[in-house]
Every structure is written in structure tokens, then in C-alpha cells.
Amino acid sequence: MNIDKEIDTRGLNCPLPILRAKKALTDMQSGQLLKVVATDPGSVRDFQAFSRQTGNELVDQSEQGEEFIHVLRRR
Numbered sequence: 001m002n003i004d005k006e007i008d009t010r011g012l013n014c015p016l017p018i019l020r021a022k023k024a025l026t027d028m029q030s031g032q033l034l035k036v037v038a039t040d041p042g043s044v045r046d047f048q049a050f051s052r053q054t055g056n057e058l059v060d061q062s063e064q065g066e067e068f069i070h071v072l073r074r075r
Contacts, residue, residue, distance in 0.1 A: 001060070001071065004032035010039045010067065017043050018050050021072065025056060028074045033059065036070040043068050 007019035007024050017038045024034055036047070044061060047070045051058035057073040 001033065003035045003071070006035040006037070008023065008037050009043075010037055012038070013040050014042050014046055015027060018046050021047070021050070021070075025054075025072065025074050030046075031072050032074045034072045034074065038068045039066055041068065043070065047072070055070070 006021050009020050021036050055075040060071040062069045
């Protein structure tokens, strides 16, 4: 997967990971991929809802140790 931009939201709790992702997506071109690294377990559910509400595709979600990785494709 070719990630175009990555943001680190480790240590931040809801809603900050979503807000940072939203801001990052506004600076990106349609079709580009954004990777978000988070430590908030609630971010899994939050990014699923964010994707449905905004139309940005949630390409992948995974858990690596205590980190949650979310990959979004800009609509």
C-alpha cells in the first residue's frame, strides 16, 4: 500500500484523532491514502463512523501491539 501522508495521534483521545485526520484529509488530493496511528481503542469505532459520515473510504484497520492503524482514502 502506497501511503501518501501519515499522522501520529498516539496519546490523544477522542475526538482528537478524528479532528487531526479531518484536517490532514483537506490538504490531500482525491484518491490519496492517509495513515493514522492511534493508541485510543475507541478510535476503531470512531474511524468507522467517520468514514460512513464523510464518504472517505476506510481502506484498512489493524492493531499492532497497543497501536491502532487506520488507512483512509480521500474521497
